Amino acid sequence: MARILIVGGGYIGLYAARHLERRLPTGAHELVMVSPENHMTYQPFLPEVASGLIDPRAVVVPLRSALRRTRLILGEVERIDAESRTARIHLSDGRRREEPFDVAVIGAGSWSRTLPIPGLAEHAVGFKTLPEAIWLRNRVLAQLDTASEAEDVEERRTALGFVFVGAGFAGIEAIGELEDFARAALAAYPPGMASEMRWVVVEATDRILPELDPTLATYAADRLLERGIQIRTDTRLVSIEDGTVRLSDGSSIAAATVVWTAGVRPSPLASASGLPVDDHGRVRVDRTLRVEGIDGLWAAGDVAAVPDPHAPSGYSPPTAQHALRQARTLAENVAALLDGRPPRPFRYRNKGMLCSLGHYRGVADPLGVPIRGFPAWFLHRTYHLVYMPTVGRKVRIALDWTVALLFPRDIAQLGSLEHPRDAFRRSAGS
Amino acid sequence: MARILIVGGGYIGLYAARHLERRLPTGAHELVMVSPENHMTYQPFLPEVASGLIDPRAVVVPLRSALRRTRLILGEVERIDAESRTARIHLSDGRRREEPFDVAVIGAGSWSRTLPIPGLAEHAVGFKTLPEAIWLRNRVLAQLDTASEAEDVEERRTALGFVFVGAGFAGIEAIGELEDFARAALAAYPPGMASEMRWVVVEATDRILPELDPTLATYAADRLLERGIQIRTDTRLVSIEDGTVRLSDGSSIAAATVVWTAGVRPSPLASASGLPVDDHGRVRVDRTLRVEGIDGLWAAGDVAAVPDPHAPSGYSPPTAQHALRQARTLAENVAALLDGRPPRPFRYRNKGMLCSLGHYRGVADPLGVPIRGFPAWFLHRTYHLVYMPTVGRKVRIALDWTVALLFPRDIAQLGSLEHPRDAFRRSAGS
Numbered sequence: 001m002a003r004i005l006i007v008g009g010g011y012i013g014l015y016a017a018r019h020l021e022r023r024l025p026t027g028a029h030e031l032v033m034v035s036p037e038n039h040m041t042y043q044p045f046l047p048e049v050a051s052g053l054i055d056p057r058a059v060v061v062p063l064r065s066a067l068r069r070t071r072l073i074l075g076e077v078e079r080i081d082a083e084s085r086t087a088r089i090h091l092s093d094g095r096r097r098e099e100p101f102d103v104a105v106i107g108a109g110s111w112s113r114t115l116p117i118p119g120l121a122e123h124a125v126g127f128k129t130l131p132e133a134i135w136l137r138n139r140v141l142a143q144l145d146t147a148s149e150a151e152d153v154e155e156r157r158t159a160l161g162f163v164f165v166g167a168g169f170a171g172i173e174a175i176g177e178l179e180d181f182a183r184a185a186l187a188a189y190p191p192g193m194a195s196e197m198r199w200v201v202v203e204a205t206d207r208i209l210p211e212l213d214p215t216l217a218t219y220a221a222d223r224l225l226e227r228g229i230q231i232r233t234d235t236r237l238v239s240i241e242d243g244t245v246r247l248s249d250g251s252s253i254a255a256a257t258v259v260w261t262a263g264v265r266p267s268p269l270a271s272a273s274g275l276p277v278d279d280h281g282r283v284r285v286d287r288t289l290r291v292e293g294i295d296g297l298w299a300a301g302d303v304a305a306v307p308d309p310h311a312p313s314g315y316s317p318p319t320a321q322h323a324l325r326q327a328r329t330l331a332e333n334v335a336a337l338l339d340g341r342p343p344r345p346f347r348y349r350n351k352g353m354l355c356s357l358g359h360y361r362g363v364a365d366p367l368g369v370p371i372r373g374f375p376a377w378f379l380h381r382t383y384h385l386v387y388m389p390t391v392g393r394k395v396r397i398a399l400d401w402t403v404a405l406l407f408p409r410d411i412a413q414l415g416s417l418e419h420p421r422d423a424f425r426r427s428a429g430s
Numbered sequence: 431m432a433r434i435l436i437v438g439g440g441y442i443g444l445y446a447a448r449h450l451e452r453r454l455p456t457g458a459h460e461l462v463m464v465s466p467e468n469h470m471t472y473q474p475f476l477p478e479v480a481s482g483l484i485d486p487r488a489v490v491v492p493l494r495s496a497l498r499r500t501r502l503i504l505g506e507v508e509r510i511d512a513e514s515r516t517a518r519i520h521l522s523d524g525r526r527r528e529e530p531f532d533v534a535v536i537g538a539g540s541w542s543r544t545l546p547i548p549g550l551a552e553h554a555v556g557f558k559t560l561p562e563a564i565w566l567r568n569r570v571l572a573q574l575d576t577a578s579e580a581e582d583v584e585e586r587r588t589a590l591g592f593v594f595v596g597a598g599f600a601g602i603e604a605i606g607e608l609e610d611f612a613r614a615a616l617a618a619y620p621p622g623m624a625s626e627m628r629w630v631v632v633e634a635t636d637r638i639l640p641e642l643d644p645t646l647a648t649y650a651a652d653r654l655l656e657r658g659i660q661i662r663t664d665t666r667l668v669s670i671e672d673g674t675v676r677l678s679d680g681s682s683i684a685a686a687t688v689v690w691t692a693g694v695r696p697s698p699l700a701s702a703s704g705l706p707v708d709d710h711g712r713v714r715v716d717r718t719l720r721v722e723g724i725d726g727l728w729a730a731g732d733v734a735a736v737p738d739p740h741a742p743s744g745y746s747p748p749t750a751q752h753a754l755r756q757a758r759t760l761a762e763n764v765a766a767l768l769d770g771r772p773p774r775p776f777r778y779r780n781k782g783m784l785c786s787l788g789h790y791r792g793v794a795d796p797l798g799v800p801i802r803g804f805p806a807w808f809l810h811r812t813y814h815l816v817y818m819p820t821v822g823r824k825v826r827i828a829l830d831w832t833v834a835l836l837f838p839r840d841i842a843q844l845g846s847l848e849h850p851r852d853a854f855r856r857s858a859g860s
Contacts, residue, residue: 392837
């Protein structure tokens with residue numbers, strides 16, 4: 001009987017565990033998952049959570065509900081010792097524990113990739129997690145509130161300035177949805193604020209959406225420009241200080257809100273554990289997703305450099321569609337080896353990219369065919385709805401969309417979620 | 431042209447402002463509301479938000495959407511100076527400002543009424559606000575997670591102990607919904623935890639639900655006892671320390687979670703402003719809702735002692751149904767006086783009480799007729815749905831109920847909402 005430790009509860013962890021539960025005979029092996037959260041977040045819908053179109057609960061999958069015979073430990077794996085076959089876990093309650101394993105599946109994912117820019121850690125926020133998406137929604141509304149009562153024009157313009165750094169998928173989808181949301185919310189605010197609102201996306205390379213064909217990227221840029229969103233290519237963020245965002249072209253923008261969407265880096269777990277890593281810090285695996293040179297260790301997703309002869313870079317790109325298929329191959333190979341069968345290489349042909357621009361527009365290249373506008377936006381929604389786990393969630397999201405079509409946007413600002421106990425402490429006089 | 435200042439954005443503030451917008455000629459007078467939040471919370475549904483049956487966004491009404499020509503200032507009125515007709519406002523951004531007015535409508539509401547009990551402020555939480563309801567839901571799930579990985583039986587029992595102090599409507603509805611939720615969530619956890627879970631309601635008087643007829647209260651107590659919920663009447667909370675809750679009968683309960691539902695006290699605004707108050711700190715008003723002896727000042731809701739010859743106590747009880755009607759009378763009287771007409775006294779006959787016990791059971795006495803079980807539960811839902819403002823919210827809640835009937839409970843734990851920026855700060859290495 002083997003003890004299989006699954007590190008991380010994201011795409012790789014959840015789907016590998018589900019496939020293993022199906023493929024391994026009941027009771028034959030022990031499945032243990034370590035995840036910092038008790039749920040998996042379906043990231044493609046984060047922009048729509050941020051803009052309030054979807055109930056936040058509908059885009060998370062509770063791991064305990066999704067898994068039948070995997071034990072869940074809430075915490076984070078800090079180090080994997082390949083020699084002694086143990087993992088050191090930092091539990092959510094603060095304690096540490098060593099957990100032994102026979103097989104480890106590493107799906108530790110990625111973190112925001114930041115640069116040492118003055119003010120970044122203090123003033124910016126990422127856009128990778130559900131709390132960040134909800135925070136950003138409340139932040140936009142709080143800034144509209146601040147602007148509506150501002151005492152001078154400078155204060156008002158700073159409140160109404162929003163800068164997104166990084167014009168890949170994450171940045172473009174986030175600014176597209178949130179600008180649309182803010183524009184709609186303004187209807188309930190004193191008139192005159194719309195002309196002072198400023199949305200800017202800053203990109204270090206020479207164009208937005210480098211993942212896509214230039215024609216589609218140009219179409220996307222034109223749609224955003226039409227809506228008044230500014231695009232600054234060949235420009236880097238220099239510093240953020242007290243409401244002023246300085247850029248590498250010498251200009252500065254008055255903006256109280258900065259969102260960092262300039263890419264991700266792999267979880268530091270592989271490096272910290274002394275596993276073989278590439279220049280980006282990704283753990284090296286062979287085509288069967290086995291960690292190079294170490295038996296019983298497997299890895300996939302953003303944390304791993306998965307060889308892919310079809311990809312331009314030679315490696316599988318860090319998208320949800322690839323992670324889903326890697327998780328499946330990984331689980332099949334783990335099961336095969338336990339069963340004495342040989343593992344098979346990971347094979348998957350990119351089915352194309354989908355990018356929503358908000359406001360019923362999008363760009364996509366399914367199977368290499370470029371499409372844009374409403375059809376691309378609609379395909380984006382439909383595709384992700386189909387891949388959303390569980391029927392209950394699909395229904396809830398479809399209903400949310402229907403309600404959103406029929407009724408005005410919801411503009412309640414729930415920033416006080418961050419301080420749930422303040423009201424009572426104040427009542428109790430402490 | 432009069433400047434009408436509305437203090438508070440709860441039932442009184444929102445409904446008084448809406449009635450004033452309808453009754454006063456456009457442009458004739460200026461309406462300004464001061465509220466700490468940009469939304470009003472529909473409190474009767476807080477237990478169902480806590481148990482995850484309803485989307486939190488569906489139970490809040492964004493004030494800016496609900497009001498057409500009332501200016502909203504986010505902040506709190508600290509003091510009203512009746513002599514100089516100014517209010518000192520503590521704005522949400524930390525600044526203070528004096529706001530002049532001709533007429534003031536005081537709907538500052540209530541706070542949790544606490545007692546100087548050791549450990550209360552540090553360890554307990556109230557159940558009056560949306561953030562508290564959401565916190566409690568995440569807390570219950572976090573405690574189940576803790577218990578599932580606890581290293582000894584004492585730690586597990588403490589994690590699974592939940593004490594509610596105060597067995598009025600708020601306490602009974604909260605424990606009824608949350609116990610039901612926790613019981614359902616346990617299905618996804620390792621077996622054996624159900625028998626160690628402990629839900630206790632502590633009440634200083636000799637019975638639960640003092641607002642209701644004793645027969646109905648006994649029925650309610652029996653339903654809760656059947657479900658394993660313990661009821662300790664004639665008992666007070668003595669202290670909370672490190673997972674141990676001590677009671678006045680000398681016993682103690684191992685419980686990490688304590689919810690304080692032992693009533694409310696009026697906002698301290700009236701006392702702080704030197705207005706005439708009664709023994710409970712409620713501002714004294716005459717039957718037309720005018721503050722006694724002060725022209726141009728009006729008050730209603732939990733902050734005011736509203737004379738009511740029909741009520742047993744001689745004063746209007748602090749319920750939502752009374753607040754709604756008081757707000758209407760108050761607005762009519764303000765409009766009448768501005769128009770040179772005489773004000774009219776507040777008259778409203780209590781239509782009865784509705785209390786949900788969770789799990790499809792309730793007790794109620796509509797128009798004095800006692801009903802119980804499923805019909806009372808159903809009436810509770812229907813009544814509050816009818817009174818929920820805006821069609822969009824009604825639809826959303828009805829859809830949430832439908833989804834909840836058809837699909838399993840959602841057990842994602844979103845406690846990280848309290849720390850939205852931690853992930854990014856950590857990535858940025860600060």
